[in-house]
Amino acid sequence: MRRVSGSPPGSHEKFLGLEEFVDERERLVGELERRVKSAEKLALSHSLDHKILCRISRRQPSALSLSEHEIVFEIETSTYLKSPVNVGDYLAAVNCANLQLVLLEIVSVQRADILSIVGREAPITVAPPDPSGLATPVLVAARPLTAFDYDERSGGFKEVPRPVVLPLEPQSPIFRPKPELVAKLLGLPDEGVVVGCLLTSSLLPLAEIPVKIPLKAFLQHVLIVGSTGSGKTTFIKNMVAALVAGKDYRVESGMKPTPVIFDATGEYVQLVLPPPKWERPDLDLEEEERIREGIYAGIEPPNEIVVLLPITKEELEKILNCIREAARGITGGELARKVAEKLAKDYVDEVLLKLLGENIERLEVEKVDTVEMEESTVRILETSLKIRISSREICVRVVPLALEFARAKRDLHELSPDFSTQARHFLPRIIRVLEEDIIGREFRSLEEFAASVDEKRNVLMNRYKIHRGTLDNISRCTWALVDTGIFDVSIPAGEVSISIGEPSDYGALLSSAKGIPVVVDLHRVSDAEYIIVHRLLRQIFRWKYDAYERREPTHQVIIIIDEAHRYFPSAGFGERDSLELLARQLTTIARLGRMRGLSLVFSTHLPDDVHRVILQLSNTKIAFRSEPQYLERVGIPPEYRERLANAPDRVAIIRSHIFRSHYAPVKTTPPLVGHYDLSAITLMRTSARGGSGGGS
Ligand SMILES: Nc1ncnc2c1ncn2[C@@H]1O[C@H](COP(=O)(O)OP(=O)(O)OP(=O)(O)O)[C@@H](O)[C@H]1O
Ligand SMILES: [Mg+2]
Structure with a gap:
């Protein structure tokens, strides 16, 4: 009861x-x-x-x-x-x-x-199979x-x-x-840029569950780490393809983000090419296809790309000489247009066509933009090329890039890590007194300025009390900048000079590339890559900053820095405190950029190689196969470290506040867009040529 x-x-x-x-x-x-x-x-x-x-x-x-x-x-x-x-x-x-x-x-x-379960008999013999x-x-x-x-x-x-x-x-x-x-x-974000499919904790793929990073999360910056060949570049390329396709996130109309990629190796212009065949012996093709169909359906290589292509004085001279030889008598604007065409075509030939061989159906120049500047100078602005590959029409907009002393002088002290603290402090003043008091006019080039520092050394020392050591440092560093050949690229050609400079308006350039990848191809200018990355980063930031002050809405720009240790190293670099200066600048760009729609994505092989502020500034960390101690540095929990240390290519753990559980294991497919090893192909061609040469 x-x-x-x-x-x-x-x-x-x-x-x-x-x-x-x-x-x-x-x-x-x-x-x-x-x-x-x-x-x-x-x-x-x-x-x-x-x-x-x-x-x-x-x-x-x-x-x-x-x-x-x-x-x-x-x-x-x-x-x-x-x-x-x-x-x-x-x-x-x-x-x-x-x-x-x-x-x-x-x-x-x-x-x-x-x-x-039921065995009661004493284990006297081995039980026979049953x-x-x-x-x-x-x-x-x-x-x-x-x-x-x-x-x-x-x-x-x-x-x-x-x-x-x-x-x-x-x-x-x-x-x-x-x-x-x-x-x-699991509370996975339901919109964002698809970066791969979810994996179980045993790292088995769930091919139909996309992992997305919301555009907002990019504003709190991203760090990608992983040992060589673990799949960082493939990951970034697939992510950019998904970003450009834009079908998994919502954004105000006409405000699609622009990915800007700083590319040290010349691999990213290949984004517009069809993907290579997926045919490695270690691939489970069925599984990879399931992932492609499950989460990447409809994602194709982009049809348009903007390439910011640094051109040195030497290179412009070479092109100019070729054209002069081939077509004597051409001058002025016509010559500039020919140079613009050749420059763009040679580039596309080197980085795209050579990879594709016979598959190119057509290549034509669609448009060449040049502008006449003062002092009979013609400036090359942009050349659009149309390429047809397997009935796809691709537009490659080649924007040649060089720096100008007149525009960069305000930041000159920040463009070389080798300026001493004193030099950095005095440089803006030295430029001013030389231009305003001593010479009485503005310098036309960095070279002119460097020569003037040497020539007016005594005046600077005696009248302006600049220390000898400071002047030595300024002279040495400025001449080193001149030697990169990236400043004041202007060459006389008959009655005009043909010149290359910076985009007159970075905002306008990036606004013309909404939803279109912009690649800064640094692979031919290893001496100048550091200068260009820092200059462009600063200029893009300035555009965002000024627009924000004027309350003008701008679209989101996602800056991707592959091989980030080259530009933001942790040690062994420049003058004593230049690293700290670099860290301060980066922190400002990252912190203020966040409000203004500027995102940074860094990629590197070892977290210890990039400056520690990058680890602090990136709220989302994506770790590919690496040694457990490096995984620990980016906050991957112990239970994942061992598994990830032995993980296959293209498998990563994302650590981010965007996930309820703070972690998401993901996997991306082999490249969805062009991804070819330029150096291997060049090697192959060289050896093939060498072989036939030997036989004849
Ligand atoms: N066409 C392809 N098919 C299948 N797998 C590929 C293909 N191309 C590349 N891979 C694989 O993708 C892996 C990752 O290459 P990726 O270039 O993305 O690496 P990474 O991490 O950027 O390397 P690094 O640090 O050297 O730049 C390679 O190890 C290779 O196994
Ligand atoms: Mg890479």
Whole structure:
């Protein structure tokens, strides 16, 4: 006999009769039955294969405590053999108690022969094999991760991930959840740039679950690390292709972001090319194709690209000489246009056409922009080339780039890490006194300025009290800058000079490239790459800063710096405190840039090689295969370190506040766009040529 539940304790206790007890029991069982049925119905409607896989074990208690989070269930051998469950896989259950939908992660799978369960005989001999002994249920343990509450009104679930605070009732149905349900339960961002498919904690791909980085998260900057060949560049290229395709994020119309890539190796212009065949012996092609179809459907190489191409004085001279030889008598604007064409065509030939061989159907110059400047100078602005490859029309806009003393003099002291602290301090003043007081006019070139520093050395020392050592440093560093050949690229050609400079308006250039990748191809100017990266970074930042001050809306610009250690090293670099200066500048750009829609993505092989501020500034870190100690440096938790240290190519862990669990293992496919090893191809061609030469 039991007290009627709900009646107050004390003298008025009323006891149930047997019949009432049976009735109540029946009611309870009826209610339980209803809940089990509802749970089953819900499970079936959210199951990937419309099947219940198994139920929470009746044989073991199901307990949840603050320290223990494991539940156990058994799967029929036949079901298991048809479709095994793996450690790390996600399953889901509907709790019969409250109809909560619970996401489960498998933590262990146990197989036991019948002998280990019922074997009572003393182990005197080895038991002979008996396949029927294997017909035992598979014992699985799983960890409840998060849950959706049942919504009585809609008869579905409230799609807000909640912690699991009740044990799953024994007999609750377990099923394989639909991929989109897993994504929602895990709280993965539902919009953003697709960067790969989700992996289980055992690093098995879930080909239909995209991992997206919201555009907003890029504003808190990203660091990518991974040893050589682990897949950083492939990852970036695939990410840029997804960014340009823009189908997984929302953005105000006409405000698609521009990815700007600083490219030390000349690989990124290949973005517009078709991808290479995926044919490495270690590839599971079926799996890679499933990922491509699952998350990258419709993503193609971009049809347009802007290349900012640094041109040195020497190179312009070479081109000019070639043209003069080929077409004597051409002068003025016509000559400048020819130079512009040749410069663009030679470049496209080197970095694209050579890779494709016969596949090019057509190459033509669509447009050449030049402008007449003062003092009979013609400036080359941009050349658009149209290329047709396998019936795709691609536009490559080549924008030649050089620096001008007149425009860069304000920042000159920041363009070389070798200026001493004193030199950096005095340089703007020295330029001013030389131009205004001593020479009386503005310098036309960096070379003129360098020569003037040497020539007026005594005046600067005696009248302006500039220290000898400071002048020595300024002279040495300025001449080194001159030697890069990237300043004041202007060459007389008959009645005009042909010149190359900086874009007159970076904002206008980048605004003309919304949703179009901009590549700063540095592979031919290794002496000047540092200067160019810092100058451009600063100029883009300035445009953003000024527009913000004027309250003009600008579109998001995502600056990607592959091989970032070349430009933001951690040590062994320049004058004593130039690293600190660099760090301060970068911090300003990163902090203020955030509000103004400027994002930075750094990629490097070792986190220790880039300046430590980069680690601090990047809220999202993406780690590919690396030594465990480097993974620790970027905050990858111990349980992932060992696995990631031995992970295959293109597998990474993303550590970011954008994920509820702070981590997401991802994998991207082999390149979705052109990705060819320029040096290997050049080598191949050279050796092929060498071979035939030897035979003739
Ligand atoms: N066409 C292809 N098919 C299949 N796999 C490819 C293809 N091209 C490259 N890969 C694979 O992608 C891997 C990653 O190459 P990727 O250039 O992205 O590496 P990385 O991390 O940028 O290296 P590095 O530090 O040398 O620049 C390579 O090791 C290679 O195995
Ligand atoms: Mg690379």
